[in-house]
Amino acid sequence: MPFVPYFLAFLILLVVLSCFVTVQQGTIAVTTIFGKYNRILFPGLNFKVPVIEKVFKRVSIQNRSVELEFQAITIDQANVYFKAMLLYSVWNQEEETIKNVAFKFMDERSFMQALVRTIEGSIRGFVATKRQSEVLGLRRDITEHVKEQIDKTLEDWGYHLQDLQMNDITFDEAIMKSMAQVVASNNLKAAAENEGQALLITKTKAAEADGNAIKIAAEAERQAAQLRGMGVALFREEVAKGMTMAAKEMQQANLDTSVILFSMWTEAIKHFAENGKGNVIFLDGSSEGMEHSMKQMMGMHSLMEPEQPKK
Incomplete structure (x- = not known):
């Protein structure tokens, strides 16, 4: 029949094409012959035995991630809820590792279930020894x-745990509320302590300032009193000098020195009248009063005069 050669040529072409298989980058193919493991094929174009050698499984060697949500209980009976991200990959590209990945589990779902439950059990065992706080x-x-607990187990399965990130750790609503109250009370306590320290510092500085002001005022008053005393002493000294000089001049002029006292008396009365500002001063204006005042001033003058040496 004329179509037989064409049919045979088509079959030969199919057989030749089935000898080649392409493996995508990032994966490794596992082949079997009659259901038994044969070899692994690396990324690129590979040759295989036609018809009898089949690609059993393609194993990804790229990093893979999965999100986990589970619950654990602390030693003080607090429920802890975890949300985690798991990052894992095939351990290496060696033949024995790839065989473990391909044949240890029936399918990908079974592997994921074992992986998640193993990690959950490890975390729960760790949390059970810790307190909620x-x-x-x-x-x-x-x-x-x-990682320390399950790295060996995952290695036997052909995988490696690269990272485990705890994205969220929460507690029951009552515990979260009490924790918020504790934080708020601690913040209020810290604020009160800081406010008390600030107030203490303020009052201490104010007291120090008041004390320094009192010291400065007292020192100024002391110096002022000293200066006033010195002024009075100088004034008296100058008055005494003036009276002494006036008495000497009166004696040289053969005049009675009591005139000086009378002049001082009249000047004093004049000063009282000019600067009295409404104050009432009672003076005895009679001749007997004047004579009595003059006698008193003369007595004071005689006491002030130096004693004359006896001849």
């Missing part, structure tokens, strides 16, 4: 604990 500060410790 400690959990929030243990993100890094939880990650290190999980």
